[in-house]
Amino acid sequence: MTQTSPETSPEMSQVLMIARSIAGETGHTMLTRLVESLSQYLDTAFVAVTYAEGTPPTHARALYALRDQQAAEGIRYALDGTPCARVYAGETLTVPCGIADLYPREAGLEGYIGIPLRAADGTVLGHLAVFSDTPITRSEVATAIATIFALRAEAELRRLAGEADRKRLIADLTRLNTRLQRGYADLRRESAQKTGLMGLIAHDLRRPLSALMSQAELGLARCAAATPDIARVSAAFTKVVANADRMSHLIDATLDRARAEGEALTLSPQPCDLPGLVRIAAEANRDDAARKSIALAVTPSPAIPATLDETLVISAIDNLISNAVKYTAPGGTVDVTVETDTVADTATIAVTDTGQGLTPDDLDRAFGRFQTLSARPTGGEGSTGLGLANVREIARAHGGTVCAESDGPGKGSRFSLTLPLLANTR
Structure with a gap:
């Protein structure tokens, strides 16, 4: 068969x-x-x-x-x-x-x-x-x-x-990148305005400071004379006090303006995917990391729906990542993660590096304006001392928090930004 x-x-x-x-x-x-x-x-x-x-x-x-x-x-x-x-x-x-x-x-x-x-x-x-x-x-x-x-x-x-x-992802990234560029343009304009303000303040302070110093020197010289002219010494130091008072009022006015600007930080929340914002900020720093042979890694995360101000949040994440790259030596690593807390309905973006680390004093002052910390940029980059302060302001405006952690100099650092998934729009 x-x-x-x-x-x-x-x-x-x-x-x-x-x-x-x-x-x-x-x-x-x-x-x-x-x-x-x-x-x-x-x-x-x-x-x-x-x-x-x-x-x-x-x-x-x-x-x-x-x-x-x-x-x-x-x-x-x-x-x-x-x-x-x-x-x-x-x-x-x-x-x-x-x-x-x-x-x-x-x-x-x-x-x-x-x-x-x-x-x-x-x-x-x-x-x-x-x-x-x-x-x-x-x-x-x-x-x-x-x-x-x-x-x-x-x-x-x-x-x-x-x-x-x-x-869809490419379309979303294109849309978010466009918004990011617009946001950066606005930030650059604001930065230019603040730079102009600082120049004006410096100019206004220079004259009373110069007068204060010259009158103080004159008063000291007259005090050192064999027969001090008390009337002239008194007049010189009266002018010192007047100029110091003028400087004090100018500084107070500047601080009041700065506070008003801080209170005026308003949000434009809209639905977004938080890991998508993280990817955009990471890509903005990819070339800088590559130039220093730093491995910049973003841990994959599923979509996390949130309602936030995309431009400000991207700016905050960008600051954290760019700082990590700036203060990490060539050949190091920078890792970015996103985790959610379903009970608190928050998400935390953490940036961990193998950089120079922070002292206890650094940790206390990290988020203050114009603060200079112990670490120094490893590639000759510049630093204004404003980046982390801006991150703190953006976190506060959303009802969130930011914190810094380090085991000490030479042991790297971890900066985390915690945000509510639904921004406070009050």
Whole structure:
């Protein structure tokens, strides 16, 4: 008795035929070829690759479908009362005949094969549906073949979904980058205004300070005379007191203005993805880190929906990362993480480096304005002493906090910014 080898069996020949028809194809072409080839092999009345609508799924919409060997478009149907509902629940279902007896909506049809198509996390994102108007012979073989090519369709759907996610991410990053650039332009304008203010203050302080010093020197000289002229000494020191008083009032006025500006920091909160903001800030520092051979790593994090002022938060994170790069020696590392506290409904962005570390005195003064700490930039970078103070102000404006930690000089440091996921807009 002659046996048919697996390589030459009709089923294997059909498998090879279908495999060749979709070899090297991707995207819409691959799925179209798959549906066409499967339809020819199983002699189907209707075959389709669908995706789910609704959570949980209530409808199926066909990406590609053939009805009686002809392309069919605009196919969408409710899952209730169909065998497809069981497939969307995760079951591989084969009904060789009598499908209409079980599901009256399928009147006029006989056989059915349904195979779920899953996303990477295991959820059902679509299915391969095959209907025939005659009983399906050798249903186990037919189901096995359909399953092989359902897996190929599943992989393709995952690829298409990943591509769509990538395009959405690029669009989001482009949008956020545009906002970041606008925000930086505003910050540069504000910085220029503050620089001008500081120049004006320095100019206004120079004259009373110069007069104070000259009158003090004159008074000291007259005090050292063999016969001090008390009246002139008194007049000189009266002028010293007057100029010192003038300087004191100027400084008080400057501090009042600074406080008013601090209180005027307003937020423009809007929905955003916090890890997306972290990635933007990290990318802004990627080149600086590379120039110093510093490994800058951002620990992957799932999406964290938040309502924050994107520009200010990116600026704060950028300050923390740029400081870490600035004070870390070439060859070091900077790690950025994002963690959430579901109880407090907050998220913490932490930047940890292997840099110069901080003294206890540094930790006490780290977030003050114009503070010079013990660490020095390792690549000749400049420092204004304002970056960490700005981070603190941004954190406070959102109702959050910022803190610094270090085990001491030479042992690196960790700066963490904790923000409520819903900004305080009062």
